[in-house]
Amino acid sequence: MSTVPVAKPAPSSSVAAKNAHNIDSMLKEKRVFKPSAKFAAAARIGSFKKYEKMYKASLKDPDQFWGKAAKELTWFRTWKKVCVWKPPFAEWFVGGKINASVNCLDRHLDGPLRNKAAIIFEGEPGDVTTLTYQQLHREVCLVANVLKKHGVKAGDRVMIYLPMIPEAVIAMLACARIGAPHSVVFSGFSAEALKERINDCGAKVVITSDGGFRRGVALKVKRNVDEALLGAPKVKSVLVVQRTKQDVTMTPGRDYWLHEETQQVSSVCKAEPFDSEHPLFILYTSGSTGKPKGILHTTAGYLLGCHLTTKYYFDLRPEDVYFCTADVGWITGHSYVAYGVLSNGGTSLIYEGAPNHPEPDRFWRIIDRHKVNIFYTAPTAIRSFIKWGDEWLAPHDLSSLRLLGSVGEPINPEAWMWYYEKVGGKRCPIVDTWWQTETGCHMIAPMPGATPLKPGSATLPFFGVDAAVVDDNGNETEPNVGGKLVIRRPWPSMLRTIYGDAARYRKTYWSEIKGCYFAGDGARRDKDGYFWIVGRIDDVLNVAGHRLGTSEVESALVSHPDIAEAAVVGRPDELKGQAVVAFVTLKNGVQAGPGLKEALRAHVAKEIGPIAKPDEIRFAEGLPKTRSGKIMRRLLKEVAASPTGEIKGDTTTLEDLNVIAKLKQAED
Ligand code: WTA
Numbered sequence: 317m318s319t320v321p322v323a324k325p326a327p328s329s330s331v332a333a334k335n336a337h338n339i340d341s342m343l344k345e346k347r348v349f350k351p352s353a354k355f356a357a358a359a360r361i362g363s364f365k366k367y368e369k370m371y372k373a374s375l376k377d378p379d380q381f382w383g384k385a386a387k388e389l390t391w392f393r394t395w396k397k398v399c400v401w402k403p404p405f406a407e408w409f410v411g412g413k414i415n416a417s418v419n420c421l422d423r424h425l426d427g428p429l430r431n432k433a434a435i436i437f438e439g440e441p442g443d444v445t446t447l448t449y450q451q452l453h454r455e456v457c458l459v460a461n462v463l464k465k466h467g468v469k470a471g472d473r474v475m476i477y478l479p480m481i482p483e484a485v486i487a488m489l490a491c492a493r494i495g496a497p498h499s500v501v502f503s504g505f506s507a508e509a510l511k512e513r514i515n516d517c518g519a520k521v522v523i524t525s526d527g528g529f530r531r532g533v534a535l536k537v538k539r540n541v542d543e544a545l546l547g548a549p550k551v552k553s554v555l556v557v558q559r560t561k562q563d564v565t566m567t568p569g570r571d572y573w574l575h576e577e578t579q580q581v582s583s584v585c586k587a588e589p590f591d592s593e594h595p596l597f598i599l600y601t602s603g604s605t606g607k608p609k610g611i612l613h614t615t616a617g618y619l620l621g622c623h624l625t626t627k628y629y630f631d632l633r634p635e636d637v638y639f640c641t642a643d644v645g646w647i648t649g650h651s652y653v654a655y656g657v658l659s660n661g662g663t664s665l666i667y668e669g670a671p672n673h674p675e676p677d678r679f680w681r682i683i684d685r686h687k688v689n690i691f692y693t694a695p696t697a698i699r700s701f702i703k704w705g706d707e708w709l710a711p712h713d714l715s716s717l718r719l720l721g722s723v724g725e726p727i728n729p730e731a732w733m734w735y736y737e738k739v740g741g742k743r744c745p746i747v748d749t750w751w752q753t754e755t756g757c758h759m760i761a762p763m764p765g766a767t768p769l770k771p772g773s774a775t776l777p778f779f780g781v782d783a784a785v786v787d788d789n790g791n792e793t794e795p796n797v798g799g800k801l802v803i804r805r806p807w808p809s810m811l812r813t814i815y816g817d818a819a820r821y822r823k824t825y826w827s828e829i830k831g832c833y834f835a836g837d838g839a840r841r842d843k844d845g846y847f848w849i850v851g852r853i854d855d856v857l858n859v860a861g862h863r864l865g866t867s868e869v870e871s872a873l874v875s876h877p878d879i880a881e882a883a884v885v886g887r888p889d890e891l892k893g894q895a896v897v898a899f900v901t902l903k904n905g906v907q908a909g910p911g912l913k914e915a916l917r918a919h920v921a922k923e924i925g926p927i928a929k930p931d932e933i934r935f936a937e938g939l940p941k942t943r944s945g946k947i948m949r950r951l952l953k954e955v956a957a958s959p960t961g962e963i964k965g966d967t968t969t970l971e972d973l974n975v976i977a978k979l980k981q982a983e984d
Contacts, residue, residue, distance in 0.1 A: 338787060339798025339856055339863045341840045341848070344924065345729045349736070349769040355718070355745060359631055359765025367766040367776075374779035381780055382408070382808055386620050389414065389659070390423045392589035395616075399806060404826035404833075405813070406806035408617035413589035416596055416619050417460075417493035420658035421453040422587060429634060429661045436637065436686055437482045440529035440669025447482055449661070452489075454583050455482075459490035459523075459555075461581035462574065466521055466553040470495030470590065473598065475519040475551075476644075477510055477541060479503045479528025480668045483557045483574070484644040485654045487523045488597070492615075493587050497595040499610070502645025503528060503535065504943050507543035509608075514548040516610055517598050517815060523574070525557035526564045531670045534560040542567070592616035598815045599647055601753045609824070610815030611647075611753050619655060621757030621809025625778060626656030629747050629761050630690050631719060639665040639682065640692040640721075646944050647753040648723055652692060656757070671697060677708040684712040691739070692721035696881075696945035698731045701739075703880035703903050709738055719764055721747045724945055726849045728871040732771035750774035750849055754825065754835055756809030759783060760847050772871060773846045780807055783847065785839045790829045793840070798850050798865060801839040802832035838865050855949045857886040858893045862927050866949065869930070872923035873898060876916055878906040883939050883947045884930065887956040895931035897956040899939060908935040932956070938975045951976065 356362045361370070374381035379398040386395070386409055395412030424430065434452040437445045447455065468474060474496050478484040484500070491498040499517050501510050503525075514522065524541045527534040538556060542565060545551055554571045556564070566573075596615045600608040626632050630652075638657055642648035657664040665686055671679050679701075683691060701708070720740050727735075727748055736746055746769060750760040760783055762768075762775040769775070777783040782804040785793050793799040810833070814821040828834040838850045850856075850865025857864045866884045873882035881901045886894030900916070902908060913933045921929045940948045955976070 338793060339838050339840065339850055339865050340927075341796050341798050341850065341865065341868065345770060345772050347729070347733075347771055349771075351745060351765045351768065352743065355743075356765040359763075360628055361763045361766045364766050364768065367763045371777070371779055375782060378780050378805070382620070385624055385779075386412075386616070386808075388623060389616070389620060390419050395592060399808075401806050403831065404822055406617075406810060407593050408614075408806075408808045409592035409620075412592040412616055414592055414616045414619070415493065415587040415590055416615050416655065417456060417489045418587045419619055419623075420489055420492075420655060421449060421456060424449045424661045425453060432634060432661070433663045434658060435482050435485060436663060436665045438665070438667050438682055438686070439481070440532070440667075440673060445482065452482075452486065455486045456489040456493060457583050457585035458578040458581060459486055459574070460493040460585040461583075462555060462577040463490060463494060463496060463521065464585075465577070465581055466555070466572075468494065468496045468521055470588065470594075472496045472521075473517045473519040474498050475510075475514050475517070475522040476500040477503055477522060477524045477537065478557065478644070479525060479530070479535065479537060479559065480643055480666055481525065481528065481557065481559055482666060483523075483525065483559075484649075485658075485664070485666070488644070488650070488654055489658075492596060493585060495588060495590045495594055497597050497612075499598040499600070500645050500650070501600070502643055502943055503537050504643075505645070507540040510540060511544035511547045513600050513608065513610075514544060514551060516600075516608075519548075519551060521553045521555065522551055523555045523557070525559045527560040527562050529560065529669055531673050534562045536562075538564040545570075590615055593812070595812075597650065599650060599753055609817075609820070611811045612813050612815045613756055613809070614812050617808030617810070618756045619659060621807070622651045622656030623659040625758040625761075626652060626660050626662070628763060628778075629749060629758055630692070630721065631764050632657065632660050632662045632690065634661050634663075636689040637663050637665055637686050637716075638690040638692075639667070639686070639688045641667065641671070641679065641694070641697060642692070642723070643944075647756070648692075651757050671700070672704065675708070676701075676704040677712065680709050680712040680714060683714055683717060687716040689716055690719045690721070691717055692723065694724035694945050695722055695727040695731055696725065696941065696947075698722070698727070698735050699874070699881045702731065702734050703901070705904055706738055714739060714741065717741070717744050719747060720744045721749060723749045723751070725947075726774075726851065726867040726871070727772060728867075728874040729771040730871070730875040736771070745769060746771075748772075748774045750837075750847065752835055754811040755803075755807075756811065759803065759807075770842075770846055773842070773848045775846050777847075784832075785841050785847070786829055786832070788829075790832065795843045796840055798838055798840040798863070800829060800834055800853060801837040801847070801849065802829050802834045804832050806833075852949075855885070857884070857896060859886070859896060859927055860892045864896075864928055868924055869896065869898070869920065869928050872920045872928065873900055873916060873930075875923060876919045878902055878912060879916070881939060883949060883952055885949050885953045885956050887932070887953070889931070896928065897932045897934070897952075898930040899934050899936045899952055901936055901938060936975075937978050940975045
C-alpha cells in the first residue's frame with residue numbers, strides 16, 4: 317500500500333517529540349484489510365490511486381473541486397463565488413439560490429424515483445409505513461402550508477421535538493421548504509432541556525407528538541412540551557402528531573392536532589428560492605459541559621457536504637435500503653437519516669424504538685425483514701451487541717448487507733473485528749466516519765472499495781478536507797506522535813457560528829491553533845498518514861510524564877475476551893501525576909474477581925505497555941453515557957477522585973442516573 321503523499325512531511329527534528337503536549341501512542345494495531353475486488357469493481361471510487369488523485373486535486377484547487385461538485389445539486393440560480401473566507405467566517409456559493417427540500421424531493425419526481433420508497437418506517441410495535449418520494453413530497457407540502465397558516469415566515473425558528481417517526485423528517489423538510497430554520501431536540505431530553513433550547517433560539521412554533529413507543533411503553537412527549545412551555549412564553553402554536561393515541565392535554569388556541577390542520581390547507585406549496593447562506597437549522601450539541609451551543613448550519617454548503625459524503629462514503633444507490641440507527645435529534649440523524657440520503661434519492665429506513673425490544677435481536681430482525689444493504693450505527697451499540705451475545709444474530713439472514721458504517725466514538729479494534737466478521741460476514745467494508753455536529757458531514761473516513769482498512773482508524777480525509785495532527789504551535793507531529801486534530805481551511809458544510817454568540821464561536825473553535833479549526837479531539841497519524849482518534853484532548857491522561865489517549869487504553873481492555881466495555885480516566889496521584897482508573901463492564905455470564913483484575917492489568921501491559929496498566933479497576937454494571945451514547949468521562953473522573961464517589965457536575969445530559977448510583981457502590 318502506498319503512503320499518502322499529500323500529507324505535509326512532519327518536522328524532521330525532534331521538536332515535536334519534545335513538545336510537552338504531544339500524546340504518546342502505544343496501540344499496536346497492525347491488521348490491514350484491502351478492499352475486495354468485487355466491491356471495488358462496482359464502487360464509485362474503485363481504487364486508492366483514484367482517491368489520492370482526486371484528493372490532491374481537491375486541495376490544489378478547492379474552488380474548482382467544490383464548484384464542480386455543487387453542480388450535482390439543483391439550483392434556482394448559480395452562485396457567483398464558491399467561497400468567501402474572512403476567518404473565521406465562511407460563506408459558500410455566494411449569490412446562489414437554492415431550496416433544500418427541492419433537492420431532497422421535487423427533483424426526484426420527474427423520473428423513476430417518483431414512486432420509489434423515500435422512507436421505510438418500522439415502529440417499535442412492528443407497524444411498517446412506506447412513503448414514496450411522491451407521497452413524502454405531498455406530506456412535506458401540507459406541513460409547510462400548516463406552518464405558514466400559523467404565521468411562520470422565512471427566518472422564523474421552529475422547534476421539532478419528535479420521536480423517530482417519519483413526521484420528524486417531514487417536519488424538517490417542511491421547515492426547509494419555507495426557509496424556517498428548524499431546531500430538533502432529541503425527544504428523550506427533559507422538559508428543562510427543551511425549554512432552554514426553545515428560549516435560546518426564540519422558536520415561535522413547536523412540532524411534537526402525543527408520544528412515541530420505546531421499550532414497550534408510550535413516552536410522554538407532549539407532557540414534556542407542556543411543562544417546557546410554562547417557561548417559554550414566546551411559543552405561539554404547538555402542532556401535535558398523533559402517534560400513540562394516548563391521552564394528552566391540548567391547550568385551546570395554542571395546541572393543534574397536525575392531522576386536523578393538514579386537512580385545512582392545500583397540498584401545493586411552491587418552494588421559494590433562498591440564498592445559499594440562508595440558515596437551514598440550529599442544532600444544540602449534547603453539551604457534556606456548560607451551556608449547550610446552538611450550532612448553526614446554512615443551506616447550500618451543508619447540503620452539498622451531506623450529498624457528496626453519502627454518495628461516496630456509503631456508495632449509496634437508488635436500489636439500496638439504507639438503515640442509520642441514529643435519532644434525528646443528533647447531527648447524524650440530520651445528515652444521514654434525512655438530508656444526505658434524500659438528496660441522493662436513497663431509501664432511508666427509520667426505526668422508532670429500542671435495539672433490544674422485544675429482544676436484543678431487533679436490529680438483525682429489521683435488516684432481515686427489509687433486506688437492508690447499508691447499516692450505520694455507533695460503537696456503543698456495537699459493544700452492546702457483543703455483550704448481548706452472538707446467538708442473537710444467528711437466526712437472521714444478514715446477507716443483504718454490503719456496507720457497514722460507524723460513528724460517534726473511536727471504534728475499538730476488537731469491536732471493529734466483531735462487526736466486520738459477525739455482522740458483515742467479512743464481505744462488507746467498515747466505513748468508520750470521523751466528524752462532528754460542527755463539521756456537518758463526514759471529514760475523515762475510508763473510501764469503500766478504495767481505502768485499505770485498519771481496525772480502529774478512521775483512515776483518511778474527505779476531498780477538500782485539509783486535516784492534520786499538530787502540536788501546540790501548529791506544526792505537524794511526526795508519525796505516531798499524537799497531537800491536536802485540526803482542519804486547516806474552511807469546507808462547505810462547516811458550522812457558520814454558534815447561534816447568537818459569534819465570540820464564543822471564535823473562541824471555541826478558532827483560537828487554539830492559529831488559522832485552524834480545532835474542536836477538541838486528539839489524534840495521531842501513522843506512517844501511512846492514517847488518522848487514529850485517541851479521544852478528547854480534555855480526557856488525555858498524564859501518567860509519569862506520558863500523555864496517553866483514553867481510547868487506546870480502553871481498546872486494550874476491550875480486546876480482553878471478558879470485557880464488554882471500558883472507560884478510563886485519570887485520578888490525581890502524587891507520585892505519577894495521574895493514576896489510571898478503569899471502569900469496566902463484563903460480558904454476560906463473566907464473573908468479576910481479583911483474578912480478573914490482575915489478568916486485565918497484565919493484558920493492558922502486554923497490549924500497549926506497562927505505563928498504561930490501570931492502577932485501579934472497577935467493575936461496573938453500566939457506564940454513564942450521554943443520550944447519544946458517548947461515555948461521560950467527566951463524571952467518572954469525579955467518581956474516581958472522590959472517596960465517597962460524590963458527583964457535583966452537571967448530569968442533565970446523562971442517559972440513566974441510576975448508573976451513577978450503582979457506580980458509587982461498585983467495589984474497587
Ligand atoms: C467523536 C457525531 C472517533 C469525536 C457525528 C468527535 C469520533 C465527537 C468518531 C463529535 C469516529 C465521532 N472516531 N471519534 N468515527 N465520530 N467521534 O458532535 O470525539 O455528536 O469530536 O457528532 O464524537 O460528536 P457529535
